[in-house]
Amino acid sequence: MNRSFKDLMDDARRAVPEVTVDDVRARLDRSPAPVLVDVREREEYRDGHLAGALSLPRGFLEMRVEEAVPDRGAEIIAYCAGGTRSLIAGKILKDMGYTNVVSMIGGFGAWKGGGNPWTADRQFSADQMQRYSRHFILPEVGEAGQAKLLDAKVLLIGAGGLGSPTAYYLAAAGVGTIGIVDDDVVDRSNLQRQILHADDRVGMPKVESAQKTLQGLNPDVKVIGFRERVTSENVMRLFADWDVIVDGCDNFPTRYLVNDACVFLGKPNVHGSIFQFEGQATVFWPGHGPCYRCLFPEPPPPGAAPSCQEAGVLGVLPGLVGCVQAVETVKLILGVGRPLVGRLLHFDTLAMEIKQLKLRRDPECPVCGDSPTIRELIDYEEFCGLRGGHGAAA
Ligand SMILES: [Zn+2]
Structure with missing residues (x-):
């Protein structure tokens, strides 16, 4: 049976609760803090993201999430730019056994538009992108870690x-x-x-x-x-x-x-x-x-x-x-x-x-x-x- 994009989205919506920006803000104040998962592409993340968010682009999500978030019961808030990719990502996480996943409505656009705090990563030069590429691949170092080293x-x-x-x-x-x-x-x-x-x-x-x-x-x-x-x-x-x-x-x-x-x-x-x-x-x-x-x-x-x-x-x-x-x-x-x-x-x-x-x-x-x-x-x-x-x- 062929399934359209709309079918996939409907499935995802049934599996993954969607939460508002205000709800996300309230959840982030709680302890233990939820895991923020940014599923946008690397370049989008680099230009601005929620503080502390893990960068797990959609294309690498299945491959990297188990290492990045070993606890299947962890509270995960997935977000993207507008709320579509994160909903599909949330469905995948559910399928992988993550039990407590939500998706942020409106994504980073709504978060930023609402005047909420966000951070941008250091902008690396082309030389630095090449030189430190093997560090960037390691989740424990990444661009944030390389920025710490450079500082x-x-x-x-x-x-x-x-x-x-x-x-x-x-x-x-x-x-x-x-x-x-x-x-x-x-x-x-x-x-x-x-x-x-x-x-x-x-x-x-x-x-x-x-x-x-x-x-x-x-x-x-x-x-x-x-x-x-x-x-x-x-x-x-x-x-x-x-x-x-x-x-x-x-x-x-x-x-x-x-x-x-x-x-x-x-x-x-x-x-x-x-x-x-x-x-x-x-x-x-x-x-x-x-x-x-x-x-x-x-x-x-x-x-x-x-x-x-x-x-x-x-x-x-x-x-x-x-x-x-x-x-x-x-x-x-x-x-x-x-x-x-x-x-x-x-x-x-x-x-x-x-x-x-x-x-x-x-x-x-x-x-x-x-x-x-x-x-x-x-x-x-x-x-x-x-x-x-x-x-x-x-
Ligand atoms: Zn001593």
């Missing part, structure tokens, strides 16, 4: 072994502003692992070399170099404007300093460290989990933990750890997944074993505990029993 500001401590892969991938991913603090110059002995740099840049400041490499990979991101060491005097100024701090330093005074400053400023500190064939990574996020001092209240005695320069390091190892730091940074910016907070990944590359250790915040912690005894920055060289310690990045 994000991440400060890397050190353009060395760890900072190299982290910065490389953050730039590739389109993290819009990348700051790098490093006062060192490129040495040929760095090139065994510090992949931001190159042989013809020996003697060049690392921040300058990093800028060249990152800008070459992605001219869409801004790279700001700070050719200085992080100290108690400059750390608050250096950290003030950034969303996430990535610690790739190779010495204890800097590690404690970065930790304390992040606790005082409430900023997430994506931590990595390496030693010979072993490395570790975790995220210290004040208010969400432990800090570095919860794990290590005291630094090791001077000389007990030699640097890469003294003890050597496997060239590939910082690539592993730095990439974990990059992934965690991107997740923090996007607000997706489970951050590596309260967990530490330990890599043993000789045995090729990765262990996950659970970490707890220590209520007695001198800096993030219940009654902190350290309330301002201290002399970190002295705290670590060092004077004029080594400052280069791993």
